[in-house]
Every structure is written in structure tokens, then in C-alpha cells.
Amino acid sequence: MTAPDATATRPARSRPTPRKRTVPAAQILEALAEAEAKAVLSPALTGETVPTGAPEVRTARFLHRRPPTVRRRPALYLAAAMIGAMGISAFATDEPVARATATMSHSVSVAEELGIEETPAEAITDTEAAELLGDLAVSRNARDAEQTAAAQAQAEADRIAAEAAAEAARPKAVLPVQGARLTSQFGPRWGTMHSGIDLAAPMHTPEYAAADGVVLEAGPASGFGLVVYIQHENGDVTVYGHMDSILVQPGQVVQAGDTIALLGNRGQSTGPHLHFEVHVGGLDGQKIDPLPWLRERGVAI
Numbered sequence: 001m002t003a004p005d006a007t008a009t010r011p012a013r014s015r016p017t018p019r020k021r022t023v024p025a026a027q028i029l030e031a032l033a034e035a036e037a038k039a040v041l042s043p044a045l046t047g048e049t050v051p052t053g054a055p056e057v058r059t060a061r062f063l064h065r066r067p068p069t070v071r072r073r074p075a076l077y078l079a080a081a082m083i084g085a086m087g088i089s090a091f092a093t094d095e096p097v098a099r100a101t102a103t104m105s106h107s108v109s110v111a112e113e114l115g116i117e118e119t120p121a122e123a124i125t126d127t128e129a130a131e132l133l134g135d136l137a138v139s140r141n142a143r144d145a146e147q148t149a150a151a152q153a154q155a156e157a158d159r160i161a162a163e164a165a166a167e168a169a170r171p172k173a174v175l176p177v178q179g180a181r182l183t184s185q186f187g188p189r190w191g192t193m194h195s196g197i198d199l200a201a202p203m204h205t206p207e208y209a210a211a212d213g214v215v216l217e218a219g220p221a222s223g224f225g226l227v228v229y230i231q232h233e234n235g236d237v238t239v240y241g242h243m244d245s246i247l248v249q250p251g252q253v254v255q256a257g258d259t260i261a262l263l264g265n266r267g268q269s270t271g272p273h274l275h276f277e278v279h280v281g282g283l284d285g286q287k288i289d290p291l292p293w294l295r296e297r298g299v300a301i
Contacts, residue, residue: 171257
């Protein structure tokens with residue numbers, strides 16, 4: 001019977017995890033300070049002559065001593081690397097400030113920055129200056145003339161628009177005497193034909209043209225004392241009699257509402273009033289009742 005293998009029954013031994021050595025920061029700083037002190041005190045680094053027979057074995061050994069390896073002193077090198085990195089960072093941080101200060105203290109023109117040589121402009125002569133001023137005056141005068149013409153055109157347009165508005169608002173027919181009282185109508189009266197209407201009002205009340213037209217006759221007339229005949233656009237003629245004074249003359253163009261006379265009591269009249277007639281188609285045309293004629297034009301009594 002074969003003996004059991006001792007290695008097969010023996011349990012496997014696990015290797016312990018190597019413990020990392022850590023060096024305190026105080027020890028690192030102390031070692032760096034000691035190295036600096038030795039470097040300063042060493043005559044070989046300062047350049048001083050060492051007397052013959054002086055004990056320099058210790059210094060030489062320090063200078064020729066091999067630097068510690070990473071394996072032996074890793075914390076020392078790590079501290080040195082951190083100090084160097086901090087110094088480089090400070091240097092890199094200060095450089096942009098220095099550049100910005102230098103840039104602000106030294107201003108460069110755009111032309112100089114682009115490499116373009118600046119050439120000073122030459123002065124002009126008095127003649128050239130006079131010509132430029134003359135051109136400026138001509139341009140200003142032309143501009144002023146244009147502005148004046150535009151203002152005049154606008155004023156004319158405003159005037160035409162105002163006249164058109166006034167014409168649209170103006171009545172096309174009016175009552176010959178405002179506030180008058182109808183005392184006699186069209187038709188037979190006292191055995192004769194009364195060919196018009198009578199509108200009573202106080203003396204010198206204004207009398208108006210009943211519609212637009214032109215004055216045919218204006219002056220004395222039998223039975224009327226004074227009379228005015230106005231022909232209108234459609235050919236009809238309106239007659240105004242017994243006024244005290246006439247304010248228009250033959251050939252004058254009148255509009256509805258224009259004052260043509262002052263009411264009176266001349267001729268065959270029993271009191272101050274206006275005798276008003278309408279002749280269709282002309283001065284010798286048929287005499288009709290003025291009330292329907294006025295109502296057709298929007299005038300009511």
C-alpha cells in the first residue's frame with residue numbers, strides 16, 4: 001500500500017500581503033531640510049578650498065553617495081515631485097497676468113497690427129475748399145426747394161380736401177327765410193290766382209337762395225316793388241319779391257343758403273313778408289306750388 005503524499009494532505013499556505021511602508025510628512029520635510037543644509041555647508045558645492053588634512057571624507061561620501069532608489073525612499077521622491085509641480089503651477093499662473101499687463105500698457109493701432117503703413121492725408125487748398133462749400137450750398141438749396149414744393153403740394157391737397165368736405169356738408173336746398181310763418185299758400189285768393197307762397201318775418205330778415213343757381217334779374221318790378229330771379233341747374237326759376245333791399249346782381253352765381261336780399265314790405269304788400277314762386281323750365285315756364293318743389297329737395301315748412 002502506497003504511503004499518502006505528504007504534500008497532498010498539507011494545507012496550502014497563503015502568502016501574506018506585503019505591508020506598504022508609509023513615511024510621515026514630517027519625516028519627509030526633515031530629510032529635505034537636512035539635505036539642503038548639507039548641500040549649503042559642503043565646500044565642494046560652494047567652491048571654497050578645503051585645507052589639506054581637513055576631514056573631508058564625510059563630505060565626499062555624502063557627495064558620492066548614490067541617491068536613494070524609488071524602492072527605498074518612494075515618499076521622499078513623491079514629496080519632491082509635488083513641490084516641483086506646485087512651483088510650475090505658480091509660474092504658469094503668473095504668466096497670463098504678466099502678458100495681460102504688457103498688452104494693456106502697449107496699445108497698437110489696427111493698421112500697425114495688420115502691417116499697413118499709415119499715410120497722413122494731404123491738406124486741401126482754399127480753392128478746393130470753396131468748391132466743396134459751393135457744392136454743399138447747391139445741394140442744400142435743391143433740398144430746400146424740394147421741401148418747399150412738397151409743402152405747397154400738401155397744402156393744396158389739404159385745401160382741395162377741405163373744400164370737398166365743405167361741399168359735401170353743404171345743403172343742396174334751403175328755406176328762403178328761416179323761422180318764417182306761412183301766411184298764404186299757392187292757389188286762388190280774393191278772386192285771383194296767387195301763384196306763390198307768402199313767408200312772413202320781421203323787417204330786414206335775411207333772404208336766401210333756395211338752391212344753387214345764377215341770378216337772371218335783380219331790381220324793381222311791377223307789383224313786387226323789388227324782385228330777384230334765379231335760374232337753377234335743371235332750368236327751373238325761383239322768384240323772390242317785396243324785399244326791402246337787394247344784395248346780388250344779374251350774372252352772379254349763388255349757392256343754396258347765400259344771402260340775396262333783406263326782407264321788406266315793398267309793392268302790393270300788407271306787411272313784411274317774402275313772396276316766393278317756382279317757374280318750371282324757365283322764366284316764362286309754368287308756375288307750380290313751391291311747397292312740393294321744396295319737399296322734393298328735403299326742405300319742409
